[in-house]
Amino acid sequence: MAELVLVLVAPEFDDLEVWYPRLRLEEAGYAVRFVGLGDDEYRGRAGLSCTPDGTIADFPLEDVVGTVVPGGWAPDRLRRDPEVLEHLRELDRQGKMVACICHGGWVLISAGIVRGRRMTSTVGIRDDLVNAGAIWSQAPVVIDRNLVSSRLSRDLPAFGLAMVEVLSARSTS
Numbered sequence: 001m002a003e004l005v006l007v008l009v010a011p012e013f014d015d016l017e018v019w020y021p022r023l024r025l026e027e028a029g030y031a032v033r034f035v036g037l038g039d040d041e042y043r044g045r046a047g048l049s050c051t052p053d054g055t056i057a058d059f060p061l062e063d064v065v066g067t068v069v070p071g072g073w074a075p076d077r078l079r080r081d082p083e084v085l086e087h088l089r090e091l092d093r094q095g096k097m098v099a100c101i102c103h104g105g106w107v108l109i110s111a112g113i114v115r116g117r118r119m120t121s122t123v124g125i126r127d128d129l130v131n132a133g134a135i136w137s138q139a140p141v142v143i144d145r146n147l148v149s150s151r152l153s154r155d156l157p158a159f160g161l162a163m164v165e166v167l168s169a170r171s172t173s
């Protein structure tokens with residue numbers, strides 16, 4: 001069975017930042033599941049719909065090799081969910097991939113896993129990351145051990161490559 005990566009979804013996710021990672025990771029041989037907050041369907045900011053495969057509770061951590069936190073306005077809802085935050089903290093503790101793009105860094109801030117980590121994001125949350133102790137960079141994508149961060153939808157190709165690189169390195173170690 002293929003290794004499992006979760007993509008978090010909530011209302012008003014960035015459509016490209018949900019669907020591109022799913023397709024890129026599936027292309028690389030990973031099983032990808034959408035994980036929501038309990039609703040049957042979510043709409044992205046551009047209008048695409050997404051049906052979640054379940055919630056965090058439906059996917060035991062031992063089955064998951066990584067999680068992607070997309071941007072849009074979804075992170076504002078995701079960062080309020082204690083199960084999502086604990087999931088990310090435990091993934092990070094285990095050295096499994098935690099990836100975020102655009103406003104997704106908000107969720108990592110709320111999970112308390114950014115202090116001392118090199119990261120990038122949309123400039124809109126740069127101050128939030130810096131105030132939470134992250135070392136911010138303007139680069140299109142930043143890898144800091146198991147953490148992958150990226151700025152914007154236009155950086156998705158670099159983000160996709162970086163996620164596959166981190167996941168592949170973990171599989172071969």
